[in-house]
Amino acid sequence: MAGRTVPLRVFLSCTSELAEPRGESFVEAAVRAINRAGHAPHHMQWFGASAGTPVEESERRVRECNLFVGLLGHRYGTEAPGRSGVSYTEAEFDAAVESDIPRLIFIRDGARADRVDERQVAFQAKASDGVFDRFGSLEQLEYRLFAALKKHEEEFDDAWVDRLVRIIRRDPVADAAEAVLSLPAERAALALADAAADDVAEVLDHLATAGNDTWAGTALAAMKHRRAEDILDALGPAPAIRLARRAAAAIAAIATAQAPLLGGPAGPLAHAGPSPRNTSGFVRPFSGGTVTWTPGGAYVLAADIAECFDRHGGAGGVLGFPISGPQAATESPFGTRGNFQEFEGNTNGTGIVYRSEHGAFASWGPVPDHHWDARGELGFPLDDLVVVHGTTKPGYYQRYEGGIVTHSDFAGTQVLRGNIADEHLSNGGGIVFAAGPEEPSPDSPQGTSGVRQRVEVAYGAYEEGFAVRLFERRPKVVRRTSLETMVTALPATVYASDECGTAVLNVQLNGQYGAAGGSGGPLGFPLGPSDSRARWPWVAQWFEGGVLSRNDVVVLGDVFALLRDDPMVVATLGEPRRAEQPIGAPGSGEAIQYFADGVVTVRDGVAEAWFRAQASRR
Structure with a gap:
């Protein structure tokens, strides 16, 4: 018989006295035992918010589990509201009894509390009418619970195997298929391995016809190789089941090798793709990440990279399937360390997910290529790449430690840095693209040094012709999602200096400014909106040495x-x-x-x- 490969869901119930002190509590000892046995612990303290009351949520979680473990100490515990004096622990125990869920009860030995609670005495008597043991120390509880779990799983499996074998042998194929499908594939494989090969082949063929080929492949992968081959011989060609079995076996091998990272399965094997590169394969989620499989190989995605992968649409999204495992990245100029993982990407270029102390963020298309060409000077990304719609062809921008990389069809890939990058961030993406490289601007007569850069700005992020913020009350940069934005982009030039801040001038205004000598002329550098000197009762652009009105009149x-x-x-x-x-x-x-x-x-x-x-x- 094949060994167990899917954990039982174990509900752990106890009073708060057994959860203290943190770091060396009886609850933590019990969790260690459950994990060592290869099962999944569930405990009330880990539940999030829910629509029902706390006791209703606990009872619902109990009914979803395969096994109830009760730790009973000396105190009765907190009474559940509306339950006539019944504690949370006893209410959870009663839910397990009502749902006919097997129960393992452990009662604490040793000195009792100062005053004996008769309710707890009665509860212990009721709960111990079955499988129970006693414990007095952390080590004793961990050892005895682990042994009880291993014994229980053998009995549990034997009972289910016997029942399913009988169903497969005597019931109609559709009914047998429904019965085995009610269990995780790895657990049902125990029964499928013991039934007649021809009977099992009929059941698996029925399942595959109904679209459950991944379940069938997973069950076959959980069996011994020779037994699975016998069933496949009875099945015939069955290409979908054979491919799913190949994927499930490869993923299971990786999950076993990397169990400390991945933990147990968090869902079944599923089809994935096709990717933008027309690749199809499979994925399986685990508690600590995701494993993908294509004919090109299987790859592990750590939890944060897996979350980023899902955020971008999984294998069918812009990243496609991974094509490498994690690789160490060069330490950034900002002292950040991390790694990266490569993906197929889409028709615009390859994909990559960078992982560092800042999080896991995706880049794709031409932007990763520029990052490589920059030889790491940009550091790690701080956000996902954002797609900019509203232009002839979609453009992109992405924030890195060392600046903001932008890409547009008309300007290619460029970088916003320093004060100009800060202006992009502070005005909600008002500066959308860099239209050229940053370059020094002539020193002003006032002695100021700075830079300038041709850019594309979002209409509405700046008042037409002047660097006055209107973004908050007249937004034209519309974020569709965290990964997309819609804009109407207009050409402009941005000037930045430490003394005067950052100012954006549209084409007309910049032309008049240039005719007046630019930053090297009498006007000097433009003052940013945050500069305290830039205050005027009529619309104008302030400079160090003068102003330029909306009628293009210079005051010097x-x-x-x-x-x-x-x-x-x-x-x-x-x-x-x-x-x-x-x-x-x-x-x-x-x-x-x-x-x-x-x-x-x-x-x-x-x-x-x-x-x-x-x-x-x-």
Whole structure:
């Protein structure tokens, strides 16, 4: 007879006194015994939120288990609300009795509590009417529970095997198939291995016809090789069952070899794919990860990589099937260590999942290729790759320790770094793509050094023409999911410096700025929206040495100095209408600039404001 390969679900019931102290409690000793026996412990303290009351949830979990283990100490325990004085532990025991679930009861020896609780005495008497033992120490409980579990599983298997063999032999094929399908395939294999090969072949053929070829293949893989071959000979070609058996056997071998990492099965073998590369195969989830299989081989996905794999649609998603095991990654320039695992990817390029202290994040298409070309200078990813829709062809961006990698059809793969990358993050992805590499911008007359970069920004993330944030109240960057976004992208140029912050200028504004000399001209670097100097009652882009209005009028020099230092003058004059013009004799330095509600004159280097009433009298 084949050995057991699927764990029993064991409900562990006890009062809180046996769960203390943490690190050396009787509950932990019992959990160790259950794990050593190869079974899956379930305990009330591990349950999450549920729709029912706590006692209803406990009873429901009891009914889902194959075995009840009760640890009874000296205290009766907390009474369950609405249960007429019955404790949680006794309510769980009663649920096991009502559901006819086998019970192993262990009663604690030693000194009792200061006052004997008659309810606990009565409960112990009721519970010990069956299989029970006593314990006085952690070691004693662990040893005795382990021995009881091994004895129970032999009896449990023998009873089920005898019953299923009789069903397979005498009942109609459809009824026999339904009976065996009610059990995990590995457990039913114990009975299938003992029944006549022709009878089993009929049952498995019926199951495969109904779409349960993975169950049939898993059951065959759990048997001894010679016995499985006999059944397959009786089956005939059965290519689907044979392929599923091959996958199940390979996955089982890996699960056994890597049991400390993977733990027990968390679900059945299932078909997977086809992938974007048209590969089909199988997957099986485990408590500590996932194993995939294709004709190219079987690979283990650790828990966090498996979660990332599922997040991206599994084998049928953009990553496809894994094509390597975990590989050590070079330590990043930021001191981070981790590993990576390669995947088929899709028609745009291969896929890869990086795993580090930041988490497990996926990259695919052209972005991983750029990461390799950068020789690790970008470090590990901090988020999954995001697909950007709304352009002629979808683009991508992904955040790394050393910057944000973007890819678009018109600009290829580029990187946003430093303050420019921070601007992308702080404005919800307002800077969508880099349209070219970052480059130094000429030093300003004020002595500021910085950089500039051509980019594509999301319409609505910035006011048209000016670096004023409107993203929160007029959003145009629509996140479909954590992995997709929809935008309308517009060309712009971003400037960044430590002194002035980060500012985004659209094509028109950047053209006027360039005509005025750019950062090396009198305007200097643009001021970012967070700069305390960038305050004006009318719409304008502030610079170190002046402002540029929405009508493309530049305010510089002495006129700018007057307005910058006197907000009341700015508010009264209104927006500029024309650029500064010379007046008086050539070379006198006298000038005038017109505003909506007045003018500013400059004589002998002194700027003076004249408001509409005063200007009309002049």
